[in-house]
Amino acid sequence: MARTQKNKATSYHLGLLKAKVAKLRRELIQGPSGGGGGGGGLGFDVARTGIASVGFVGFPSVGKSTLMSKLTGTHSEVAAYEFTTLTTVPGTVKVHGAPIQILDLPGIVEGAVDGRGRGRQVIAVARTCNLIFIVLDVLKPLGDKKLIEAELEGFGIRLNKKPPAIVVRKKDKGGVNITHTVPLTKIDPEEIKAVLSEYKISSCDIAIRQVDVTLDDLVDVIEGNRVYVPAIYVLNKIDAISIEELDLLYKIPNSVPISSKEWLNVDELVDVMWEKLDLVRVYTKPRGLAPDYDAPVVLRKGRSSVEDFCMSIHKEIAKQMKYAVVWGSSAKHSRGQKVGVDHVLEDEDVVTIVKK
């Protein structure tokens, strides 16, 4: 594909190839039986605790376990030799009152997705996390970054990316109908038709609402089964480089340079982790008393309604509730707003539940 020049005559051909590659990848990941191969495995699935989970992915000996042990106070073997960690090691760190599960994982090698080492199990765990730390050694960050990204992408993980704004609706007849509310800069109708024909979709409505969608985005939407996960590039071992070298590293987007051994800049890493997790803290205020700022109820963005809040305290509370009073950024006015179960709460809101 890299050798084919893109023009009107070849774009249909390229579209076909892209779709074929995606289909082969899917078979590779799922195994010939179509079952969920590659996932799980003894010791890889651990009990999930906390409100969100962060998985550590990286080549061997970049310092994943050193970071995880010190951050959580949980012991995970550290040594100078590769593949010290052989399975998932869970720990917990509390940030702003929210328990976050940290999953230390074995190192992966190039070709992990294609079945080398324990890479498939490792990446299968990473797929289920709310945030991925891609841990890199500062002495060779860029090459390793590319390789790890390719492994994760090969497993259907999309890093720091929103789902593409493409809707494909299959029909019984009527042919292919493409509509777009914006000009398309990176995809043309010929390629779209090629991809559709490879998937044997002869009739459908396609609506595109994003300028820079690519053919890969279209393949992702048709294939489904993609996960969109935020990631932080943790550039570890900065104690081993000079200040000048460190300045260059700061140019990598979504990166935080640290030293897990010397415990440098880990505060910044925790701050960025908190931002990326995008959690919603809600403080409970019993009627007539001051809010409890020590123990927030922590919810996820998109699942932070008053009902979600009630459910996370006790199943029965939503049923018993007459209304709630909310103070904070989701409330219309500062003296508190009376709301129902559908009201969406925001970070650091204060809530009083009034029962029937």
Ligand SMILES: Nc1nc2c(ncn2[C@@H]2O[C@H](COP(=O)(O)OP(=O)(O)OP(=O)(O)O)[C@@H](O)[C@H]2O)c(=O)[nH]1
């Ligand atoms: N100089 C320096 N060395 C570090 C740092 N963090 C870890 N190391 C060293 O790097 C080596 C590997 O550390 P680990 O924490 O075992 O690395 P890992 O990524 O968990 O390795 P695997 O489990 O084998 O994949 C050890 O000798 C650590 O002491 C750091 O910030 N600076």
Ligand SMILES: [K+]
């Ligand atoms: K190691």
Ligand SMILES: [Mg+2]
């Ligand atoms: Mg380790």
